[in-house]
Amino acid sequence: MITITNIKRVGSEKTESVTIEGGLIKGWNLPEEGQVIDGQGGTVAPALIELHAHLREPGQTEKEDLSSGLAAAAAGGYGTVVSMPNTSPVVDDPAIVRTLIEKAAGLGFARLRPAAALTKGQKGEELAELTYLKEAGAAMFTDDGRTNENARTLRLGLETAGSLGMVISVHAEDATLRADGVMNEGPVSEALGLPGNPAAAEAARVARDIEIVAGLHAQGVPARLHVQHLSTARALDLVRAAKAQGLPVTCEVCPHHLTLTDEALRSFDAIYKVAPPLRTQADADHLLEGLRDGSVDCLATDHAPHTRAEKERDLLDAPSGIAYIELAFPLMFTRFGETLGLERILDLMTAAPARVMGWDAPTLDAGAKADLVILDLSTERPVNPAEFRSKAKFTPWAGETLKGWPVLTIVDGRVAYRR
Amino acid sequence: MNAPTSMGARPPHLLDFQDWTPERLGAILDNADTMLQVLDRPVKKVPALQGLTVCNAFFENSTRTRTSFELAARRMSADVLTFAAGASSVSKGESLRDTLEVLTSYKVDAYIVRHHAAGAAHLVARYSGKPVINAGDGRRAHPTQALLDAYTIRQEYGSLEGKKIAILGDIRHSRVARSNAELLPKLGAQVVLCGPATLLPPGLAKMPGVTLTTDPREAVRGAHAVMALRLQRERMAGGFLGSLQEYADTYQVNDTLLQEAESGAIVLHPGPMNRDLEISSDAADGPQSRILKQVENGQAIRMSVLYHLLVGRN
Numbered sequence: 222m223i224t225i226t227n228i229k230r231v232g233s234e235k236t237e238s239v240t241i242e243g244g245l246i247k248g249w250n251l252p253e254e255g256q257v258i259d260g261q262g263g264t265v266a267p268a269l270i271e272l273h274a275h276l277r278e279p280g281q282t283e284k285e286d287l288s289s290g291l292a293a294a295a296a297g298g299y300g301t302v303v304s305m306p307n308t309s310p311v312v313d314d315p316a317i318v319r320t321l322i323e324k325a326a327g328l329g330f331a332r333l334r335p336a337a338a339l340t341k342g343q344k345g346e347e348l349a350e351l352t353y354l355k356e357a358g359a360a361m362f363t364d365d366g367r368t369n370e371n372a373r374t375l376r377l378g379l380e381t382a383g384s385l386g387m388v389i390s391v392h393a394e395d396a397t398l399r400a401d402g403v404m405n406e407g408p409v410s411e412a413l414g415l416p417g418n419p420a421a422a423e424a425a426r427v428a429r430d431i432e433i434v435a436g437l438h439a440q441g442v443p444a445r446l447h448v449q450h451l452s453t454a455r456a457l458d459l460v461r462a463a464k465a466q467g468l469p470v471t472c473e474v475c476p477h478h479l480t481l482t483d484e485a486l487r488s489f490d491a492i493y494k495v496a497p498p499l500r501t502q503a504d505a506d507h508l509l510e511g512l513r514d515g516s517v518d519c520l521a522t523d524h525a526p527h528t529r530a531e532k533e534r535d536l537l538d539a540p541s542g543i544a545y546i547e548l549a550f551p552l553m554f555t556r557f558g559e560t561l562g563l564e565r566i567l568d569l570m571t572a573a574p575a576r577v578m579g580w581d582a583p584t585l586d587a588g589a590k591a592d593l594v595i596l597d598l599s600t601e602r603p604v605n606p607a608e609f610r611s612k613a614k615f616t617p618w619a620g621e622t623l624k625g626w627p628v629l630t631i632v633d634g635r636v637a638y639r640r
Numbered sequence: 641m642n643a644p645t646s647m648g649a650r651p652p653h654l655l656d657f658q659d660w661t662p663e664r665l666g667a668i669l670d671n672a673d674t675m676l677q678v679l680d681r682p683v684k685k686v687p688a689l690q691g692l693t694v695c696n697a698f699f700e701n702s703t704r705t706r707t708s709f710e711l712a713a714r715r716m717s718a719d720v721l722t723f724a725a726g727a728s729s730v731s732k733g734e735s736l737r738d739t740l741e742v743l744t745s746y747k748v749d750a751y752i753v754r755h756h757a758a759g760a761a762h763l764v765a766r767y768s769g770k771p772v773i774n775a776g777d778g779r780r781a782h783p784t785q786a787l788l789d790a791y792t793i794r795q796e797y798g799s800l801e802g803k804k805i806a807i808l809g810d811i812r813h814s815r816v817a818r819s820n821a822e823l824l825p826k827l828g829a830q831v832v833l834c835g836p837a838t839l840l841p842p843g844l845a846k847m848p849g850v851t852l853t854t855d856p857r858e859a860v861r862g863a864h865a866v867m868a869l870r871l872q873r874e875r876m877a878g879g880f881l882g883s884l885q886e887y888a889d890t891y892q893v894n895d896t897l898l899q900e901a902e903s904g905a906i907v908l909h910p911g912p913m914n915r916d917l918e919i920s921s922d923a924a925d926g927p928q929s930r931i932l933k934q935v936e937n938g939q940a941i942r943m944s945v946l947y948h949l950l951v952g953r954n
Contacts (some may be wrong), residue, residue, distance in 0.1 A: 411843030414758040414779030414818055489759025533737050533767075535757035537778070 222247075222255025223636070225629065228265045228595055230585065231564055239265065241591040244634035248587040258639070263595035263628050266567050267583035268300025268331075270574040272390070272473060273365075273449055273521035274546060276302070276333075278324075279317065280309025285526040285544070285612050287321065291330035293524075293611035295638035297547040298627035299331045300592035303578075306338040307366025313338035313349040315357035322358050330637050331630075332592075334360035339378045339389060343367045346374060351381050360578065363390040365449060368426065370396055376433045379444035383437070388471075388578060390447040391430055393456065394497060398422035403536050405483040405498045413486060415536055418498050424455040431463045431470055438468055447577055448472040450523045452497040454507035461516040471577045473521040474508045476552050477543050481505075481617060491532050491539030492617055495525070512561060512569060519573035520566075522549045526613035544613035548604055550596065552618060554625030563598070591634035594627050602626055653765045653772045654945055656781040657822045665826060668944050669791050675940035675947075678715065688951050689718035695748040697764065698775070699725040699736070699755040704911060705775050705785075708935075709752045712942035718950075721746060736760065740767045750950055753777070771949045779813050785910055786819035788941040790827055792934050793865050796906050801828035806859040806901070808891055809869030809918050811852075812839040812880075816869060816910045825849025834859035835869075835891060838880040856891050860900040867908040868893040868919040884917060894920035898928065906930045 226238040240247040240254055276290035294302045304321070306312030312321070318335050325333035337359035341347045345364060354362070362382050369375040369391055382389045399422040404410050406417025430446055437444040451457055451472045463470045477495060482502050485493040493499060511517035525542025532539055545552070553566050561569075572582050583592060601624045606614045630638035651659040678686055694713040698706050706722070713720045723743060736755075743751075750771040753761045758778035765772040776782040794800055805824055811817045811833045821844060824831050831850045833840065845852050853859050860866055871887060881887050893907060907919075907929045915921050924931060 406843075408843035408846040411841040412818070412847065414777075414781065414815060416779075417841075489762040530735055530737070533763075534735060535755065535760045535763060537757040 223258060223631070223634070224251070224253045224255060225258045225260045225265070225595065226253065228260035228263055230265055231567065236262070239585070239593075241631065241634045244591055246585060246587055246589050246591050258629060258636075260595045261597065261628060263597050265585065265593055265595050267571045267585060268592040268594045268630055268632060269298045269550060269570045270583070271299045271302045271522060271524070271546060272519065272574045272577065274302050274304055274524040275307070275526065275542065276304040277308060277526065278321065283528055283612075287325050287333065288328055288330070289610055289612045290524070290526070290546075291325055291328055291333060292638070293547050293609060294331035295630045295632065296610050296627065298550050298594040298596065298630055299546065300594070300630065300632045300637070301332045301334055303360050304333060304335045305365045306336050306363065307343055311338050311343045312336070313341050313343065313354075315350065315353040318354055318357035318359050329635060330632070332632055334358070336361045336363050336365070336390070338362070339364045339369070340374060345369055345371050348374065348378055348381060351378070351385060351387070355385050355387055361388045361390055361447070363392070363449070365390065365392045368392055368394050368396045372429060372433065375430065376437070379433060379437055379446065380442055383442055383444040386443075386579065388445045388447050390449050392450070392496075393423055393426040393430060393448050394418075395422045395426045398425060402498070403494060404486045405500045407483060407501060409483045409486060413489070415486065420453040420455055420500065420504070423451070423453050423497055424459060427451075427456040427459045431459060431468065434468055434470055435463070435466070444469060446470050450475045450478070450497060450521065451508070451517070452478045452500050452504065454504045457507055457511045457516060461511070464516060471518040473519050473574075473577070474512065474517045475521060475523045476549055477545070477617070479505050479508055480552065480556055485617070486536070489536060491534060491536050492543070492615060494536055494539050494541050495523075495543050496541035509557070509560065512565070518577050520549070520553065520569040521574070522546050524611075526611055529613075529615060532615065543617060544611050545616050545618065547609055547611060548616070548618060548623060550627065551623035551625040554598065555623040558625070591631055593631050595629040597626050597628050598624060600624060600626065652949070653774075654783050654949060655761050655765060655772060655774045656783060656819065657786075657826060660826070662826050665787070665823065668787060668941070668948050669794060671944040671947060672791050672937065672940040675943040676937070678943070679936070679939060685715050685717060687717045688947055689713065689716040692718045692749040692950060693721055693747060694718045694750050694752060694946070695721045695723055695743055695746075696752050697723045697743065697754070699753070699760065700776070702754050702776065705754060708938050709775060709942055712939055713946060715939075716943055716946055718946070721748060736763060737767050740764060744768055744770070750946075773945060773949065776815055779815050779818065781819045781822070782815040783819050783823070784938070784942055784945055785816050786823040787945065788934055788938040789820055789867065789908055789910075790823055791937050791941055792908065792930050793829075793906070795933070795937070796930070797864060799828070800824060803829045803864040804832065804862055805829050805865045805867065806832045806834060806863040807867045807869065808834045808856060808859060808893055810839045810871050810875060811835045811844065811869070812841050813872065813875070814869050818844075820867070821847050821850045832859045832863070836881060836887065839875070856897055857900050860897055863901045863905055865906050865908055866893055866898060866901055867910075870910065870912065871914055871918045873914075888917050892916075892918060892920055894923050895926070898923060904928065908934060911935070
């Protein structure tokens with residue numbers, strides 16, 4: 222049993238305490254029992270939910286593993302993480318899903334809900350055994366890391382996953398339009414002489430996938446499409462229009478696409494190489510507007526760790542990805558606390574991803590699952606990558622002063638992180 | 641050489657022309673006059689870089705540029721360490737950073753870098769802490785080529801001020817085009833970039849002093865210098881062109897096209913040439929051609945750049 226004292230709920234100035242027992246919230250402001258933890262006046266919220274992280278296990282554990290990745294997530298205030306299946310081997314086998322869940326459960330950090338591959342080997346041709354993967358505990362299906370070039374296979378996948386009540390999430394990029402692009406196509410890429418990846422590569426693919434969903438929807442097939450890491454204004458407009466038509470399409474946006482632009486590539490530092498690429502300020506502004514008006518469903522980080530040596534390669538050779546699950550909330554709160562408000566940011570990182578997945582809404586009510594985070598909304602601290610739990614101990618925001626740092630994360634009633 | 645402060649702080653590297661003032665660029669061009677005189681002497685050697693070790697770090701093959709830099713450094717009395725990636729540990733998977741750490745332990749004083757990736761010379765500057773001369777990084781920049789082009793034009797007209805320079809060819813993949821588009825307007829010239837639409841990125845129109853056109857006659861009209869770029873035959877495979885013949889018929893620099901230019905306009909080519917593809921033999925070998933002059937000037941420019949970056953630096 223744990224009692225956390227000296228905490229405040231969002232929107233309240235009242236100092237309260239919460240008691241946790243058997244993995245559940247027992248109640249509020251009860252007599253102190255069991256282990257007593259001082260919440261130091263922090264703000265309590267349901268633990269954050271991450272729909273998009275690359276934890277690199279199995280097979281790429283020089284970049285990250287379940288232990289480092291889920292510890293990093295807990296330190297970032299996350300209670301649940303959906304891991305991407307583009308590992309080595311690919312998570313297209315129910316046995317791998319089971320192994321990952323069991324291993325993660327024993328670690329005591331954030332809870333793992335692995336996504337499984339949509340197609341065998343993520344090759345985009347033959348569907349994986351989606352029924353068995355769901356039984357094994359897969360949270361969703363995706364070929365993220367690759368693009369679904371074969372539209373018919375994606376359509377078959379949407380039919381199958383829809384019948385199972387499962388979401389398919391897509392890395393929406395037309396690989397032929399992207400070609401050899403390593404950054405956003407535009408005046409910056411042209412001036413730098415780096416191959417560009419046009420916004421049309423994303424928008425064209427989103428348009429195609431929406432049309433597939435629309436066709437199925439018209440026939441009453443319950444397909445569910447989630448667009449990952451949406452990065453362009455035009456693709457967002459397509460999702461917005463699809464929603465206005467009542468189509469079952471959702472999308473996520475990553476904080477790096479809100480806070481960085483293609484101008485960062487002028488440093489030629491591959492730390493800024495990410496897929497889809499950093500876009501323009503106009504795109505970032507449009508995405509922020511989408512967070513405000515609800516056309517963007519949720520935030521996700523696309524935590525994508527690589528080794529330092531890999532990210533020190535030249536921009537053509539270095540792999541894509543930014544890893545920052547430990548500072549996603551402080552980054553959002555510091556940059557957008559005033560424009561979006563605390564409640565909206567928290568919703569985008571807790572209830573909203575749960576809605577996308579069809580999970581129960583996380584609450585802090587008595588009887589609810591004890592997944593919660595205490596956030597220190599006032600203390601400003603510089604980002605120090607050396608302290609990261611992630612194996613990727615570098616970040617574009619190193620040295621930047623942020624506030625909103627988690628001080629305590631509770632997952633299943635147990636302390637998963639304590640500052 | 642202690643330059644006057646009005647020229648701005650001396651950039652430690654020549655990666656591109658971002659940090660270079662027109663005055664400093666002018667000093668490099670002026671100094672090349674002296675270097676040309678050295679090259680005319682029976683003993684073509686000066687002791688300016690004696691005791692310094694210059695590393696020719698060529699991660700991409702280039703016999704011409706490497707030879708030109710090697711000779712330039714030797715004529716300044718530097719020791720030259722040639723590193724060619726094809727025959728080295730890089731082909732065995734060694735990273736750029738690891739390679740540089742090895743080279744730096746040889747006590748290298750400056751790097752001349754050629755690499756297939758844009759920005760690689762910037763990384764060498766960051767990792768090595770030594771002065772770096774970019775000898776071509778991907779599509780990004782080839783600043784000594786642009787300097788020798790500017791020098792060749794200046795030799796002809798005395799100044800770049802108000803001159804119109806037409807550059808024709810595969811602009812998209814050309815570091816020579818980007819470097820010239822960056823440099824020549826700084827020296828007062830107007831640059832027109834011209835090529836098929838698929839090879840002419842619209843974003844380059846944002847560069848000051850640069851205009852774009854797909855019409856070769858419009859590009860060349862009234863130009864004082866006309867530069868043809870090498871067309872890589874593999875562009876066909878990339879689907880950028882209908883055929884090489886179609887390209888040659890439309891964009892080849894030849895006597896017919898040169899009639900549109902200012903009379904006496906000079907013809908330039910960074911080499912190596914695809915004769916009768918991007919340039920006709922009559923234009924390449926004719927009286928307006930300065931193509932061999934460019935090669936000779938390249939020596940002098942590279943000597944001048946080495947001098948400018950390395951002499952007087954502790």
